[in-house]
Amino acid sequence: MIDERQISEIVKKVISGMDSASSSKPKQIGVFGTMEEAIDACNKAYAVFRNYNKEQRENIIKEIRKLTHAEAETMAKMAVEETKMGNVYHKILKHHLVADKTPGTEDLETRALSGDRGLTLVEMAPYGIIGAITPSTNPSCTVICNSIGMLAAGNGVLFNPHPHAKRVSTYAVDLVNRAVLAAGGPENIVATVANPTMDTSNTMVHHPSVKMLVATGGPGVVKMLLSSGKKAIGAGAGNPPVVVDDTADIQKAAKDIIDGCTFDNNLPCIAEKECFVMNNVADELIRGMQKNGAYLINAAQVRALEDVVLVEAPAKSPSEKPKRVINKNWVGRDAKKILAQIGIDAGDDIRCIICETEFSQAFVQTELMMPILPIVRCDTFEETVEMAVKAEHGNRHSAHLHSKNVDHMTAYAKAVCTTIFVKNAPSYAGIGFNSEGHTTFTIAGPTGEGITSARSFTRQRRCVLVDNLSII
Ligand code: NAD
Numbered sequence: 416m417i418d419e420r421q422i423s424e425i426v427k428k429v430i431s432g433m434d435s436a437s438s439s440k441p442k443q444i445g446v447f448g449t450m451e452e453a454i455d456a457c458n459k460a461y462a463v464f465r466n467y468n469k470e471q472r473e474n475i476i477k478e479i480r481k482l483t484h485a486e487a488e489t490m491a492k493m494a495v496e497e498t499k500m501g502n503v504y505h506k507i508l509k510h511h512l513v514a515d516k517t518p519g520t521e522d523l524e525t526r527a528l529s530g531d532r533g534l535t536l537v538e539m540a541p542y543g544i545i546g547a548i549t550p551s552t553n554p555s556c557t558v559i560c561n562s563i564g565m566l567a568a569g570n571g572v573l574f575n576p577h578p579h580a581k582r583v584s585t586y587a588v589d590l591v592n593r594a595v596l597a598a599g600g601p602e603n604i605v606a607t608v609a610n611p612t613m614d615t616s617n618t619m620v621h622h623p624s625v626k627m628l629v630a631t632g633g634p635g636v637v638k639m640l641l642s643s644g645k646k647a648i649g650a651g652a653g654n655p656p657v658v659v660d661d662t663a664d665i666q667k668a669a670k671d672i673i674d675g676c677t678f679d680n681n682l683p684c685i686a687e688k689e690c691f692v693m694n695n696v697a698d699e700l701i702r703g704m705q706k707n708g709a710y711l712i713n714a715a716q717v718r719a720l721e722d723v724v725l726v727e728a729p730a731k732s733p734s735e736k737p738k739r740v741i742n743k744n745w746v747g748r749d750a751k752k753i754l755a756q757i758g759i760d761a762g763d764d765i766r767c768i769i770c771e772t773e774f775s776q777a778f779v780q781t782e783l784m785m786p787i788l789p790i791v792r793c794d795t796f797e798e799t800v801e802m803a804v805k806a807e808h809g810n811r812h813s814a815h816l817h818s819k820n821v822d823h824m825t826a827y828a829k830a831v832c833t834t835i836f837v838k839n840a841p842s843y844a845g846i847g848f849n850s851e852g853h854t855t856f857t858i859a860g861p862t863g864e865g866i867t868s869a870r871s872f873t874r875q876r877r878c879v880l881v882d883n884l885s886i887i
Contacts, residue, residue, distance in 0.1 A: 444592035445606040446585045450618040453573055456603035457544055458624055461571035463601040465541070469520045471600070476519040476563055478594035483514035483559050486590060490555040493583040498551050500747025505679040508848070509556045509856075516847045516854035517563040522869040533881040539873035541569030543626035546619040548640065550632045552682040552747065552784065553856045554580035555587035557631050560856040562591045562605050565629075567869035573625065574607040575616040577632070585609060620645075627872065631857045641861070648871060649861040650684075653812025654782045655835075655842060656803035657687040658827060660796050660818040661696045667839070668817035669703025675815070675841030677708070677766040677786045680747045684858065685813040685835055685842045689779045689806055690790045691799040697792045701769065708766040709788070710754060717770045717778075719757040724785060725777055741783055750786040774802050796820075800827050807831055811860045815842050834860045 447453040467475075491506035526537040545565050549557040558574055565572045576584030584607070591605045608615045619625060620643050628647040630640040637649035657675075659668050676687040692700050705711060712720065725739040745753055750768050754761045768787045772779060778789035793799040807814060813835040816827050828836045835845035835858065844850035846858075846866070857867045864871040 443585055443589035443609075444596070445588045445603045446609050447606060448609060450573075450575070450608050450615040450622075453603075453606040453608055454544075454619070454622055454624055457571045457573055457606040460601040460604040460606075461544055464571060464604045465569070467569070467600070469523070471598070472567055472569065473520045475595050475598040475600050476567055478598045479559065479563055479566075479591055480514040482590050482594045482597075483510055487511055487514070490583055490586060490590075493586060494554055494580065497582045498554070498580050498747070500552065501679045501682050502749075506556075509553065509679065510559070512846070512848055512854050513556050513560045513563070513856065517560045518853045518868040519563060519567045520869065522564075522853075523568065523873065524870070529885045531885070533879070534884040535880070536878040538876050538878065539568065539870055540876045542646070542872060542874055544571040544573060544624050545627045545629060545872060546573045546575065546622075546625040547629040548616060548632060548636050549574060549576045549580075549584060551577035551580040552684070553679075554584045557856040558584050558587035559591065560854070561629065561631075562587075564855075564867060564869045565872045566591075566595075566604065568872040570627075570872055572605045573619050574605070575611045575619050576607060578611050581609070581611055584611075629857060629867075629872070637861055647862065648857070648859045648864055648867065650857040650859045650867070651810065651812070651861050652782055653684045653810045653858075653860075654688050654780075654806060654808055655685060655813040655815060655833075656806045656831075657690050657815040657817070657842070658796075658799045658803050659690065659692040659696065659700055660799065660816075660820060660823055661693045662819040662823070663696070663817035663839070664819070665696050665699045665817075666703045669700050670707045671817065671839070671841045672788070672815075673704050673707040673709055673767050675843055676788050677750070678841065678843050680749060681784050681786045682747045683843065683846075685845050686784075687788060687815060687842050688782060690788055691793055691802050691806075692790060693796060693799060694792045694794055697790070701771075701790065704767070704769055704788075708764050709769040710750065710759070710761050710765045710767070712754075712757075712759070712768060712770045716757055716759070717772060717776070720753070720768070720770075720787070721777055723756045724753065724783060724787065725781070739777060739781075741781060741785075746784045748785065753785060753787070774806070779806055780808075796823055800830050803827070804830050807833065812858065813837070813842065813845055815845075834858055834865050
């Protein structure tokens with residue numbers, strides 16, 4: 416006979432077995448229950464990391480690059496599964512790009528001024544602990560890209576990732592920590608919370624240990640960080656126009672535009688979002704796009720599509736006019752699936768939806784982040800530029816051109832005044848993909864750092880020695 420005491424012992428054992436079974440799930444390094452715990456852990460790690468020299472930091476970055484290459488496919492699949500956005504193959508490419516082309520410590524430069532009165536050095540020093548907010552559109556890529564640049568500059572990093580991409584973002588934080596440990600560094604130098612919210616973001620932003628803030632996302636988060644009273648880098652929204660003039664190689668332009676517009680299903684903030692073309696080459700351009708996986712819809716189908724991909728935003732005040740905004744359910748989805756919503760059964764080769772529209776049409780004016788490209792015909796080159804500048808909405812983010820006329824290149828670049836201006840290539844050439852130049856997933860237009868890298872996350876410090884050490 417088993418008595419009550421024995422039964423209670425058995426129950427306790429079973430429960431503790433269950434506990435240890437659940438705790439046997441591998442713990443992610445740097446991922447905490449609360450933001451306060453994450454800050455505390457990052458502070459402790461920073462006390463050690465602060466004394467690391469460039470070589471030690473570079474060894475850590477080498478390990479991050481290695482693990483990012485090795486786990487690119489895992490993260491790409493995880494991101495698509497979790498966010499339901501984007502394209503696995505393109506996300507794999509994005510991870511390899513981050514691993515290969517995000518600058519490390521070589522980006523930091525010391526300036527020396529030597530003369531009759533001695534030697535002055537201006538060095539790029541760490542800020543301390545940086546609080547970074549990351550988007551759902553490029554979740555793990557942004558975490559890894561920011562980590563490489565911020566650690567190269569000698570900082571610790573706290574992340575408050577987008578809640579809809581928390582699984583893959585925390586995976587990336589763990590990956591960075593595994594790399595740091597493999598290189599003999601302190602764990603938790605990059606830290607985050609398992610469940611990011613507006614509250615955890617608030618705690619991070621206002622904590623005295625956090626000396627610099629970096630926002631990669633839409634206008635809401637950039638505005639919030641810029642009004643925090645701390646040094647902040649804002650990488651905000653875009654609505655990149657692409658212009659095609661009648662000197663361009665039209666067949667190449669058609670392919671390049673569809674390649675750029677459909678990359679990761681149009682999630683990149685730099686991707687072509689609307690096209691302005693000179694009338695005399697418009698038909699040829701559209702035919703070229705159709706040959707490259709674009710499906711042309713008519714005016715009635717455009718109206719039907721508006722009802723699918725746009726929704727009415729609730730008015731914030733009784734005086735506010737109703738406004739249509741993007742339906743987030745369709746952001747980053749496949750063109751074929753979007754077309755099915757308006758009763759079109761497209762083939763597997765279809766990767767983009769194109770349509771001819773007026774300048775004022777919603778697809779031109781709204782940053783859809785879907786493989787939908789509205790095309791507006793213009794009579795002159797001057798008109799394409801005028802419309803492109805208006806459609807960019809002063810974001811000063813990205814703009815693209817297909818032309819062989821250098822005067823056109825100059826005139827458009829001056830008028831649109833964007834951080835990135837790509838000519839005769841898909842938009843992704845602007846972040847170093849199949850082009851010269853380093854990459855970033857934090858393009859800071861509003862605050863002017865541009866294509867951010869390690870040096871963006873530093874503060875300038877001057878070291879002066881008077882009347883000495885000038886050896887000439
Ligand atoms: P989002 O703005 O919805 O979210 C970005 C992050 O900010 C998330 O972590 C979110 O939780 C947080 N957030 C949003 N509003 C906030 C607020 N008021 N206070 C505090 N936190 C807030 O962006 P998303 O949908 O993930 O990404 C798409 C947007 O980001 C697009 O507009 C795109 O152009 C932009 N983006 C820009 C860059 C760039 O480098 N400039 C890069 C990627 C994405």
